[in-house]
Amino acid sequence: MSSPRPTDRPPAPPTVLEPEIADLRADLGDADYTVDGLARALGSVASAALHREQPLPALRVTARPGAGSAALLCRLFPLGQAVPVPDLDAALPRTGARGLLRLGLVERDDEGAGEADGGTAGHDLVRATCDLRPYGTEQDMWWVVSDRSEIATGGPLSTEHVLGVGGASSTLAGWTPRPRVERALDLGTGCGVQVLHLAGHTTYRTASDLSERALAFARVTLAMNGVEADLRAGSLLEPVSGEQFDLIVSNPPFVITPRRDDVPRYEYRDGGRAGDALVADLVADLAAQLRPGGIAQLLANWELVEGEDWSGHVHGWLRGTGLDAWVVQREVQDVAEYAETWARDGGHRAGTPGFDALYAAWLDDFAARGVDRVGFGVVTLQRPGSGREPWRHLEHVPTPVAGPMGPVVLAGLRARTWLAEHPDDELLDTPWQVAADVTEERVGRPGADDPQVIQLRQGGGLRRTVRLDTLAAGLVGACDGELTARQLCSGLAVLTEQPSAQVVSAVLPVLRELVADGLLH
Structure with a gap:
């Protein structure tokens, strides 16, 4: 099988330098490089197109003379275009191109002439080494730093790619219950998105990831937003062995990937296990890491053979854990849909030989295990505060829901727990x-x-x-x-x-x- 080779190793992650980070934070605010400010700068049409990963309208808007500082920063970071140094200096007067170079957020464009002193004199253009974009909720506004998307790279992603804010991370953030608690863990933190959300209702935060590259990006994201967390390297729960938490959130590498050397293994989505074994084992291990009354919120895929009931499959994960469980299946894909989704996800284009080869690899993998469909859902677990029998509620809800779901999940946990503890x-x-x-x-x-x-x-x-x-x-x-x-x-x-x-x-x-x-x- 011959598939497109993911792009070469991406640039090194940026560096945390406190004075420059503080200056940049102030500059981005003054430039109105916020969720609302960027929407105003792009307009509704270009914003919607960019959300669909269609960059052309945004490229046209940001190229207009006088488009403004937020538009320039969008052109530099999300769109991945080279921008003139004088324009960047004007948009970020405290930081300037020199400060971004010191932080490792940009590099000189190949069209510029080299200079040994580390400055920007004689260099007309710089290009982003990473993605930096605003992200927020109705209550909060942050900046998230991650690797460049395929819009910016123009090709398949590196297998070391550190994902920014995607559909899965947004789903997890929206469904996470947010009681005020002391200790929280973000398992598989990536660029640190979930830690930003945890900062508003937790006292101590720990975040872990197997990828040192991901932890480097998380460190910058947290510094950009003045959020503190204990970042630890290691696989799944290994970095916190023997510790317990009031809340654990996880967007684990749940994607079911063929275990073949010729299939790219993206660190952000592939946990190195066959089928859905990684999430099944994670569910089994979580009880020991939760304090009594503690909650775990995670996303998961489960593979199903012909005729298999999804709830019975997931019930098997829960057997012997002693945990309360509320599992909502949100989507079911047949194996072809699933293969198409994840073959495209790394930047491979449908109809090319590489895409077709990856597509076939997924279909062969599923056929070898008799799998005919894959479910996706949200798993909420709770360790009972007493020795009572755990309650279980599994349901299929494919229809739209009213977000954010976090308050609903918390109320549902409280209500079901009350029912379990009262005759x-x-x-x-x-x-x-x-x-x-x-x-x-x-x-x-x-x-x-x-x-x-x-x-x-x-x-x-x-x-x-x-x-x-x-x-x-x-x-x-x-x-x-x-x-x-x-x-x-x-x-x-x-x-x-x-x-x-x-x-x-x-x-x-x-x-x-x-x-x-x-x-x-």
Whole structure:
């Protein structure tokens, strides 16, 4: 098999020099090189195209005279173009091209003439050695430093590539519950994105990665944002053996990759194990690293043979761990879709001989193990605070959800834990109230006295739809936080002329479901 060789080893990671980092941080802020500022500089069309990894509109916008400092920095870093030194000096007056050279964020462009003194005199152009771009949430704004994307390199990525903010890291950040805790671990930190999110609700942060290159980028990312963490080198949980944490987050190298020498092994996605064994083993090992009540949030792939139930497969990972688990399968791809996704991911183009060879390698690998599809999902684990039996909830939710999901995950953990630790009598003796985002829908034939369908719709979170019978609908309709569920059941028994115990027996499973899923508080 002959596949395109990934690009040569990329430039060395940048260096942390505190005075220059502080100057650069101030310059980037003054240049409005922020998420909102960059969106304004590019405009909606170019911004959307760049998000789709189509750089041409952004290249055109940033080439216009007077486009501004944020546009120039976008041209230099995300777009990977050489820029004139005088323009860069004007955009970053404290740092200038000299400061970026000292930090290792840029290098002289080949078109410039060499000079031994390390300055920029006589050099008209510089080019970025890495990607530096704004990233944030509604509450926070950061800068993230990583290797250049394929937009900037113009070819397949190096196998040592350190990924910036991608779809998986954004998904993990959005789904992570964020209670205020003392100790947190980012397992497989990459360029340090998850540590930025952890900084707002944790006291001590540890981040680990097998890649020294990734740790170098994480060090710069954290320095750029004034965030502290203990960075450690090593595989998976090895660097924190014997330690425990209140929260562990991980975007592990979960991609199922053929174990063949002629298939590139990208460090950011390939953990060196066959199939889904890496994540299965990680799940098995996490219990020892969690404090009682501690939470682990991670992403995972699982491979499935023909006819295999995905929930049964993942249940096998959980057996013997003693951990509570909430697993949401978000997507299922057949083996061809999966192969196409990850053959393209490293920068290989569909239809080329190298792409086709990689595609075939994935298909052969899956066929050898009888795999016909691959699931992707979000795994939330919790170590029980007592010796009770763990609860497990696995569900398939392929539809859009309302982000961020982190608060929903935390509320779901708390609700399911409460249900696991309290008997049905306490559930019935609690007054419940319908959540503010829940609406009721009744559907029936025109002119009919009663609806044929009664269902609840959840506006936020997983946007669940729950179908109710008349008894359950009556219970929910009266849940205003005043009367207990048991009192409401007694009232329904009178109205329907049924024994109270029979009403309780009928509505109890629905009540548990609605409490667990956050439709009742």
